Amino acid sequence: xxxxxxxxxxxxxxxxxxxxxxxxxxxxxxxxxxxxxxxxxxxxxxxxxxxxxxxxxxxxxxxxxxxxxxxxxxxxxxxxxxxxxxxxxxxxxxxxxxxxxxxxxxxxxxxxxxxxxxxxxxxxxxxxxxxxxxxxxxxxxxxxxxxxxxxxxxxxxxxxxxxxxxxxxxxxxxxxxxxxxxxxxxxxxxxxxxxxxxxxxxxxxxxxxxxxxxxxxxxxxxxxxxxxxxxxxxxxxxxxxxxxxxxxxxxxxxxxxxxxxxxxxxxxxxxxxxxxxxxxxxxxxxxxxxxxxxxxxxxxxxxxxxxxxxxxxxxxxxxxxxxxxxxxxxxxxxxxxxxxxxxxxxxxxxxxxxxxxxxxxxxxxxxxxxxx
Numbered sequence: 001x002x003x004x005x006x007x008x009x010x011x012x013x014x015x016x017x018x019x020x021x022x023x024x025x026x027x028x029x030x031x032x033x034x035x036x037x038x039x040x041x042x043x044x045x046x047x048x049x050x051x052x053x054x055x056x057x058x059x060x061x062x063x064x065x066x067x068x069x070x071x072x073x074x075x076x077x078x079x080x081x082x083x084x085x086x087x088x089x090x091x092x093x094x095x096x097x098x099x100x101x102x103x104x105x106x107x108x109x110x111x112x113x114x115x116x117x118x119x120x121x122x123x124x125x126x127x128x129x130x131x132x133x134x135x136x137x138x139x140x141x142x143x144x145x146x147x148x149x150x151x152x153x154x155x156x157x158x159x160x161x162x163x164x165x166x167x168x169x170x171x172x173x174x175x176x177x178x179x180x181x182x183x184x185x186x187x188x189x190x191x192x193x194x195x196x197x198x199x200x201x202x203x204x205x206x207x208x209x210x211x212x213x214x215x216x217x218x219x220x221x222x223x224x225x226x227x228x229x230x231x232x233x234x235x236x237x238x239x240x241x242x243x244x245x246x247x248x249x250x251x252x253x254x255x256x257x258x259x260x261x262x263x264x265x266x267x268x269x270x271x272x273x274x275x276x277x278x279x280x281x282x283x284x285x286x287x288x289x290x291x292x293x294x295x296x297x298x299x300x301x302x303x304x305x306x307x308x309x310x311x312x313x314x315x316x317x318x319x320x321x322x323x324x325x326x327x328x329x330x331x332x333x334x335x336x337x338x339x340x341x342x343x344x345x346x347x348x349x350x351x352x353x354x355x356x357x358x359x360x361x362x363x364x365x366x367x368x369x370x371x372x
Contacts, residue, residue, distance in 0.1 A: 044098025195250030
């Protein structure tokens with residue numbers, strides 16, 4: 001395994017990461033290299049403290065582990081992942097070893113959206129509904145590049161514990177992603193060396209099945225070189241559950257908004273500015289039962305309203321919407337929402353044939369915490 005010059009198992013002080021401090025924001029950047037096992041081990045080793053101190057105590061994780069540890073359903077999810085994506089299983093196993101944690105616990109953490117709620121569990125409760133992301137998609141125009149912009153909302157306990165992770169794999173494919181402790185990369189906002197951008201919005205649809213966990217699908221997209229390759233993964237009929245995916249590529253093709261619950265997949269080419277929160281929008285899914293929180297409904301309606309402005313506002317002004325009272329698009333604790341999420345970061349990706357320019361903001365200041 002290569003991490004700079006040294007083996008992380010022998011020289012933990014030699015990790016390649018740094019802290020960027022700007023305008024009271026900090027984001028550690030972590031660069032790792034090697035085989036799937038090496039990559040996972042390095043990530044797990046470096047993020048072990050965050051996994052043990054922030055993830056394991058989460059009520060959401062504790063409830064899932066009590067309910068699904070040693071279960072036949074979890075074993076079926078694991079078997080499905082191993083049969084299709086063995087390298088990503090090796091990555092997660094390496095992460096568990098690096099963090100000195102059992103593999104099953106990390107599998108449960110990565111499968112929390114694939115596991116059915118048991119009788120008596122309230123899907124509206126904070127313990128089961130910490131996500132709340134919002135994505136904006138601006139197609140390219142004569143005088144403007146295409147833009148995908150995303151508020152990454154998650155458990156407030158993870159604030160300050162996420163990383164900007166850059167992975168260079170043994171096969172040469174490289175990607176960068178906003179990374180949660182203990183998670184497979186890919187379920188937030190990401191860009192790869194092939195010019196593909198992916199952002200993810202949680203959805204909660206009652207069509208779960210024992211198939212490939214959705215975090216493994218997100219991870220697979222990071223290894224794709226084209227939008228067509230990515231859609232092959234999103235259109236599989238053996239997925240355990242799903243997300244909403246926003247996709248763009250430097251090839252100049254249309255931005256794509258993809259709603260992909262377990263039972264179907266709807267791909268929409270974006271021809272005018274659009275937004276997506278945390279529930280399915282296409283009429284194709286009108287017969288599916290899904291959870292639509294007050295916050296998701298508000299963020300969808302408000303972002304669509306703001307996008308109808310003339311001229312169309314830039315992405316940051318919409319994603320930073322935060323009135324003094326009531327619900328908001330930019331999330332902070334006690335804003336009155338029913339799904340308890342917290343805006344951990346904002347990622348803005350400008351996509352053109354010459355490449356992808358990105359910025360990451362951790363708060364509502366003009367200076368990005370990181371950019372390329």
